[in-house]
Amino acid sequence: MMTMTAAISDVAKYFDDMSYGPAPEADTEARAWLARHASGFGHFINGAFVPSASGKSFDTFEPATGKALARLSLGGKADIDSAVSSARKAQAQWAKLPGHARARHLYALARMIQRHARLIAVVEAIDNGKPIRETRDIDVPLAARHFYHHAGWAQIQDTEFADHVPVGVVGQIIPWNFPFLMLSWKLAPALALGNAVVLKPAEFTSLTALLFAELATAAGLPAGLINIVTGEGETGALLVDHPDIDKIAFTGSTDVGRIIRERTAGSGKSLTLELGGKSPFIVFEDADLDGAVEGVVDAIWFNQGQVCCAGSRILVQEGISALFHERLKRRMQTLRVGQPLDKCIDMGAIVAPVQLSRVESLVKKGVAEGATLHQAQIDMPKGGSFYPPTLLSGVQPTSTVATEEIFGPVAVSMTFRTPEEAIQLANHSRYGLAASVWSETIGLALNVAAKLAAGVVWVNATNLFDAAVGFGGKRESGFGREGGREGCYEYLKPKAWLGRKARTVSALPQIRTTVGEFSQPAIDRTAKLFIGGKQARPDGNYSRPVVSPKGKLIGEVGEGNRKDIRNAVVAAHAASGWASATAHNRAQILYYIAENLSGRADAFAARISAMTGASTSAAKAEVEASIARLFTYGAWADKYEGVVHQPPLRGVALAMPEALGVVGVICPPEAPLLGLISLVAPLIATGNRVVVVPSEPHPLAATDFYSILETSDVPAGVVNIVTGSAEELAKSLATHNDVDALWAFGTAELSAMVEKLSIGNLKRTFVDHGKATDWQDRAAAEGTLYLRRAVDIKNIWIPYGE
Numbered sequence: 001m002m003t004m005t006a007a008i009s010d011v012a013k014y015f016d017d018m019s020y021g022p023a024p025e026a027d028t029e030a031r032a033w034l035a036r037h038a039s040g041f042g043h044f045i046n047g048a049f050v051p052s053a054s055g056k057s058f059d060t061f062e063p064a065t066g067k068a069l070a071r072l073s074l075g076g077k078a079d080i081d082s083a084v085s086s087a088r089k090a091q092a093q094w095a096k097l098p099g100h101a102r103a104r105h106l107y108a109l110a111r112m113i114q115r116h117a118r119l120i121a122v123v124e125a126i127d128n129g130k131p132i133r134e135t136r137d138i139d140v141p142l143a144a145r146h147f148y149h150h151a152g153w154a155q156i157q158d159t160e161f162a163d164h165v166p167v168g169v170v171g172q173i174i175p176w177n178f179p180f181l182m183l184s185w186k187l188a189p190a191l192a193l194g195n196a197v198v199l200k201p202a203e204f205t206s207l208t209a210l211l212f213a214e215l216a217t218a219a220g221l222p223a224g225l226i227n228i229v230t231g232e233g234e235t236g237a238l239l240v241d242h243p244d245i246d247k248i249a250f251t252g253s254t255d256v257g258r259i260i261r262e263r264t265a266g267s268g269k270s271l272t273l274e275l276g277g278k279s280p281f282i283v284f285e286d287a288d289l290d291g292a293v294e295g296v297v298d299a300i301w302f303n304q305g306q307v308c309c310a311g312s313r314i315l316v317q318e319g320i321s322a323l324f325h326e327r328l329k330r331r332m333q334t335l336r337v338g339q340p341l342d343k344c345i346d347m348g349a350i351v352a353p354v355q356l357s358r359v360e361s362l363v364k365k366g367v368a369e370g371a372t373l374h375q376a377q378i379d380m381p382k383g384g385s386f387y388p389p390t391l392l393s394g395v396q397p398t399s400t401v402a403t404e405e406i407f408g409p410v411a412v413s414m415t416f417r418t419p420e421e422a423i424q425l426a427n428h429s430r431y432g433l434a435a436s437v438w439s440e441t442i443g444l445a446l447n448v449a450a451k452l453a454a455g456v457v458w459v460n461a462t463n464l465f466d467a468a469v470g471f472g473g474k475r476e477s478g479f480g481r482e483g484g485r486e487g488c489y490e491y492l493k494p495k496a497w498l499g500r501k502a503r504t505v506s507a508l509p510q511i512r513t514t515v516g517e518f519s520q521p522a523i524d525r526t527a528k529l530f531i532g533g534k535q536a537r538p539d540g541n542y543s544r545p546v547v548s549p550k551g552k553l554i555g556e557v558g559e560g561n562r563k564d565i566r567n568a569v570v571a572a573h574a575a576s577g578w579a580s581a582t583a584h585n586r587a588q589i590l591y592y593i594a595e596n597l598s599g600r601a602d603a604f605a606a607r608i609s610a611m612t613g614a615s616t617s618a619a620k621a622e623v624e625a626s627i628a629r630l631f632t633y634g635a636w637a638d639k640y641e642g643v644v645h646q647p648p649l650r651g652v653a654l655a656m657p658e659a660l661g662v663v664g665v666i667c668p669p670e671a672p673l674l675g676l677i678s679l680v681a682p683l684i685a686t687g688n689r690v691v692v693v694p695s696e697p698h699p700l701a702a703t704d705f706y707s708i709l710e711t712s713d714v715p716a717g718v719v720n721i722v723t724g725s726a727e728e729l730a731k732s733l734a735t736h737n738d739v740d741a742l743w744a745f746g747t748a749e750l751s752a753m754v755e756k757l758s759i760g761n762l763k764r765t766f767v768d769h770g771k772a773t774d775w776q777d778r779a780a781a782e783g784t785l786y787l788r789r790a791v792d793i794k795n796i797w798i799p800y801g802e
């Protein structure tokens, strides 16, 4: 009996005493690899390391010690040129390979990552400063998963993406927070679908990219498919500007994302931007509190908080706020900050001194703005760039730390009372990347998830990722998705658009006036604008003539201006109920529009003939095609649905297409009715509200259309029409920050302007670069090509559990 008691107390004592001792991962292999490249790394171009043409180089550092780790080449124009031309040559051959051959290469890359997992994980931890536990258990396995998943897309590309071809040569620019994982997110889909790549890693963390290129080549990947050019922002800019690049895929800061949007405007390069965030982490009263506290650890102290989708804005329901904060602070006290290679730590080093001082200064600012600072009082390693787990509570929703991305181990917190208030606070942000919702009531959690402006929502979880589940943001968090089927489309282009020719734009005909016309009594025959379901006089009270090809004045329309656009945008926002109307309801209304248009088909045909000079039969065909197109989108309205992903966890991810919001539409000059219907119908079928600028030379089909809208039960504000100068009105729409997307068809200059001016709120743009679409050609002019651009996919992760 005595001995038994003694034994128990011994065990208890042992647990009490069980003090922490470091358990470092061996770095011999990694250091040996670095030693082999002791003279410095070249760029990896066309299958081999080559020094910079300029001979310039720079150092990469070990964040945990501050010591220089390796010498890297600084990429200049000649290096980018040679990388792009090597990619161009390789791509032509690669795209010709059968999907199965490409699949086998991708599969070999996945196997190669697994075989060298330890080496990659150690190099990554040393170069970035992040814990080996994360590189070993998260970054590297997820990277392998991306290559496996995309090997599959290569295999079935010819059936699943039969109507698309590869984009070509892709420039990819990645950040330093997940160097190897971001490389995989970018390379796997690009290569799988038949493209070749020039990738610029972040200047702080280039090593695993170079290691990957070396290993991939050893694994038999043909030379030239992956080219790695190391360097700083300027090197990235050279890649962005290179004329022989077909697409840029960027992950990084919103500021640089904007610069890239601006510099690629009008170039025809396709673009995806995965930018910053300030993602809300919402804890309701009925949440599993311990689960939520653990969630915060994963949300903001994972990867030292250097995570674009970090749950950095904690919103806690008032009733549980005190308890929640108390438990969170207690948990913070048990976190361990230490050497990246120590397997027992929770947090490693911040990537670089410049980032550390950025974090420090933002925290100071938060305190100055009235937040309460709490930092874990724990042992901190000496030397290197380390920062403790930090909480700023009681922040104001408008304060700097509540709105700016800190990109460090710093959470801010504030409270809310009701679910509505939680949603409002959560959406009070320029960003819209991710969100995390904690509640045991599934109805509440899903209702909130649906209303959050975010590309990814995790219910009772955070920071879950999978190759099959698309990732990407809304608003200033950028556009495009990585992963899954939607991510594949970002590396493809439609076959139906390949043969489009530059549009021939003829000058507006001059009015040929006759004395008789002027002598007629002055009645106001100016068609008004259509705003908020009502016909409205243009703000400026000016009108513009509509002239037949022979020069006959056939009517006048209002000259819309910036103020009219503003009014239309307000009306469109007020019609937000349209997005939550049932798809059945939207379908019915599209059919109803078609029916009413059909009832007046002859009048519309006559109008089209008069404006464009089209033959009666051609004009009739345009009206018939418009009616059919409305039917097409009525059909799609309740069929363009999401999917349920089953990622490798106990749970599901619901991939839901969501309306973009308020979308501006600049209609093409040609096909005055069919052009308008072809753009407006897919947008409203998916729940968007539109502000439409009809064909500039031939606007009367659109103004006649008001009466169709009025009699077809289209709710006020869903379709607003402002006539006038396409260029002027496009300018107003592009610079309007409450317009979520802008579709513009017309001249190449119009496309360039729209892309350039869209950077304010980084709106989604869809332009034709002056290439004419044959609106009668169904393959080119209707269907999923348009629907895909009318929505964003929101992925809602719902893990199961008891």
Ligand code: NAI
Pocket (backbone or CB within 6 Å): 173, 174, 175, 176, 177, 200, 201, 202, 203, 231, 232, 233, 234, 235, 236, 237, 238, 240, 251, 252, 253, 254, 256, 257, 259, 260, 274, 275, 276, 277, 307, 308, 355, 358, 405, 406, 407
């Ligand atoms: P950054 O956006 O400057 O760097 C990301 C990548 O873009 C790097 O490879 C960089 O060399 C390249 N780059 C920089 N300027 C460029 C240009 N003009 N053209 C083409 N490429 C260019 O981010 P940085 O300066 O490293 O970090 C600053 C802040 O940005 C962070 O504190 C954080 O708030 C945010 N950030 C967000 C990331 C995210 O994943 N959302 C990732 C990295 C940074």
Ligand code: MG
Pocket (backbone or CB within 6 Å): 060, 061, 062, 063, 069, 126, 127, 128, 204, 205, 206
């Ligand atoms: Mg480094």
